[in-house]
Amino acid sequence: MGRWSRVVRTPVGIVGVGLLTLVLLLAVLAPILWGDKADAVDTNNLLAGPSATHWLGTDNLGRDLFYRVLVATRLSLTLTLLAAALGTVVGLLLGTAPLLLGRRAGRSVATLVNLLVAFPGLLLVLFFAVIFGVGARGAVLAVGLAVAPGFARLCQTLVAGVAEREYVAAARIAGVGGFRVLLWHVLPNVAEPLIVNATITAGGILLSFAGLSFLGLGVQSPSYDWGKLMQDGLSGIYVHPLAALAPGIMVILAGLAFNLTGEAIAGAFGVPAATGLGRVVPLGDLHVETEQTPERELVHDDDGDPELLLDVRDLQITFPGPDGPIRPVRGLTFGIGAGEAVGVVGESGSGKSLTALAIAQLVEEPGRVDASHLAFCGTDLLEGSHDKLLGTSLAVVFQDPMTSFNPTMRIGTQLAEVGRYHQGLDRRSAFTRAVDRLRAVRIREPERGARQYPFEFSGGMRQRAMIGMGLMGSPRLIIADEPTTALDVTVQSQVLALLQEVRREEGAALLFISHDVSVVADVCDRVLVMYAGRIVEDLPTADLRTGARHPYTRALVAAVPDMTTDLEAPLATIPGHSVDPAEVPVGCAYADRCPLASALCREQDPALAAGPGGSRVACWHATERVEVLTAEGASA
Template identity: 50%
Template sequence: MRMPPGRPRSPMAWAATAMLASLLLLALLGPLVCGAAADRPDPSVVLQGPSAAHPFGTDNLGRDLLARVAAATRPSLLLALAATLLGAGAGVLLGAATAVLGPRTRRWLGALINLLLAFPALLVALFLAVVLGAGATGALLALALASVPGFARLAQTLAAAVAGTDHLAAARVLGLRRHRLLLRHVLPNIAEPLLLSTTTAAGTSLVALSGLSFLGLGVQPPGYDWGQLLNQGLERVYGQPLPALAPGLAILYAALTFQLLGEVLAAAVARRGPAPRTAPPPTTPSGPSEDGLVLQIEDLVVELPTRDGVIRPVRGVSLSLRAAEIVGLVGESGSGKSLTALAVADLLPARARVSRRTLRLLGADLATMRPGDRRRHLATGLAMIFQNPASALNPALRIGTQLTETVRAHRGADRAQALLEATAALHRVALPPTVLRARPHQLSGGQRQRVTIAAGLMVRPGLIIADEPTTALDVTVQRRITGLLSDIRRDTSTAILFISHDVALVGEFCDRVLVMYAGTVVESLPSDRLATAARHPYTRALVESVPDLGTDRDRPLPVVEGAPPDPLAPTPGCPFQPRCGHRQDRCAEEPPPLAVLDPAHRVACWHPLPAPAVAS
């Protein structure tokens, strides 16, 4: 049993190792050394008690019981391990699949697991053993099938915690198939408790199989295991207890070994990752659509059913991006910024309803594409950078594995080529190749964010959606991340949709700014006009609430009074009018359209504010 390097073994680990080694040694050598004595009858010593010649006594044919207990180690262990592995394999796949299947299939699968759990496993094993017929094969299959629901429920519960993580959502954006999502992103993150449960269940299976043999439903003569030997010695338990207790002690010893082994392995589980390579090759980005627009959205609407009714957190959003353009999307929390991005990436919750007049990415109409083609197109044309890089990266996999799986899945690159491209992507984000061997917890917040950017560059996307990528970072690291995105835009002509609530950062970093409020775009203007020429009262209030070095510290900071509208009870008219100090009668009657002030500036307001003469 391999332990993590540099960590001394505990007494429990030493005990488990010694006990496991003794069982394996007995299973390998028992039939070879003791097989002849175990099967050789001797009428002169029938039913004798313990003696120097026969330490455990003899059976009704004069065969040595110590030799028979030793020889029965191999079939007893093999049957228990086979039943455990069959039951665990089927149950884990059944339960973990609920994290990657569709909502309807997931519900039916969960109902099936609940139904199977309603029957006690031991009674199911007894029933199936009778139905399948007495014998080793029937007992093995009966116990394996009876253990499937327990493993399925455990895997389902563990997989539910992984199903909502950002790294699984990022893998879906990459267009990975369900079997790869299951094997790479779900099972590694639930392996430790499953390993503990499986090794512990091996001991339970051993006891259950021995019980079936004890009842005459398991191994049949002339074969034998510990359960059958226990049955044969039961008649002598009062006069000569050792012949009956010896197989029972062997069962107890093996079950305790598996229990200790599970405890030790659960603490020592680890995964290997790929080795890094050097010599990065050059990469090129995907091209824009024919009309020059990388992303084109018109009248995007998102509806979410809730217990209290249907809400529309995104209402009629229209935006477009050209190659090498950085567009900022700002607004308060709950304004619909992230949901707009998730709608583009096809990552909305299963119950969400999306409607749009136009949704094109790199010239392809996503609404008319088949689901498989849409996933592949999004996986290679779009990259998502999530707000929390710690949850966006799979904690169970090394960085090298997470960077290479996309190109291996979608471009058929072999491992060596994928590692070369991963090294090139890390080089572009100013990280050394040694990062490939690290796991996410070994990196700082800024390094993890750069790794997520490198992962996006692996597919050579035409569009990068950065959903508040600098929120959890300090100012110095924020500058590095925004500078890195600017360099990527300059070198690859990739369009970037930058979502943030930091008005000052967006005004400095982006080419154009879209301001969202209550699910709609209320103003669109060049970033160099944001601080000096914003015309919507909401945009002006956001700008004025940003402090600078000249702010009077003796006066309270300006804030946007009031609260956003209730999504379950939208009011007619302009959504901002209850909080607007410049509202008039018309503002409460009909919502304003996004009107053109000049070719580069649009505002959704019936009475736009005059442009201030001096910058705020």
């Protein structure tokens, strides 16, 4: 059953839709059926009370109030819907401005919205009513613009929360334009609260119009709405109360119809109930299906190393802070060759994920990325925008697969976006390739899986689908940002094995980010150890357990239990806390936690110096580590 049909499956929906349908039918039919009777003047029945002939009595011209209340439905609802539409459109434009216009211009719009929200709604209505003048048109403009700031504020809050999600970043990497990102990835995920707010606001707008007309600022004679009828009946309310109460009751019923219908419609914009989970093909049952591509030549510029696929030199990422700039990434230099797997390890806050975001051009203002050289496939990433290159040659697998997919779009549709925008495929061809990519990452029944929503996939299946999204192009580098987070060890092993096989089949390089040293040791050829925004050691993974020279690397390895760990002894830990990027100390940032620290460590920050076997280490006491750490034991 479709979404809209589910609206009337609840008691709230039945009552709300029933009332709203009745009100809408009155708005359409009442002027046709009873318009003449409502305008008929009877001087023999001026201000008559309720009777069998006139159920609500008559007004000062002898016109039947019952028919006038019914006929007033059309104008009352028409003005309400016009003002609601105006407020919603203006609110959406203001609320989405930060996403479409950028941070700087968006901040100015947000400031304007905050100023307007600070004023009481009634004052705004009266202010705009004075500007636009008395009458129905002025009332529509006044009420519509008065409700827009509140709607814009809600929209800003919701959009800001969704705009930071990984699936929005993935869409940007895929080259999707800002307006389409808003239309397809942001607004559908905030539609439910916006629709509820719009419908509830419609009830408030109805009351506002009634109030303006009651005060004489809205509808003017000879036209009339419910507020105008309440004004006309006020003078005789003690003698003839129904003249004023009847239109008021209609305002209440219509407002209740909007509110209840809004609550019911909100459920219709949720993701449909699951129809069954897809299945994952065991690793041994299916080979990865990849398209054969011709051998690709490595492109490089004159200043870059022709052997490097990714060349990073002196990378720095800066954010403004209350006491000056904050640099969570400070002078990273490394390279990744074609087909090479490089791991990045370190504690939370060491700058691992920010480094990946900088390479993928996903660090937004006020963050700033600087480097003496930052090139991918020989193209300088600091010069202009390279969405086309990054969307096809660079694949990013984010750490949380649940937030990496748009929950309101089907899996196949999201994968197909890459094919449509970067490979020029039509809708059908792109969807066909999406199905093929799901099959390549071992999603059984990929045709069915492509038509399912993300919540219908398990965590491991979502992570596989994320890898499949990267394979929509022909990636030369896959950035995997903690891709096994929150997965159990069995699924984690399957995902890691899949990444390894994709590397072999596609010939792609891998930048694998993790806090788990043991996982990196199993997957990567080389490991970069980061601490406080710097690389403190770069070494082959084969030397990680026995040949590490930096005390921090040794401590990370020692903190991971293995089969030889003494079960009776306390687990090894690293004393102290990681460094706050806003308060990086002078000298070596690890000095306060290091058992080898000396006065020199606290005065001068060691450079990353070359060592044996192509390794690099930034430590003043790298040559002393064996004797001292052996004496200290596992605590190192």
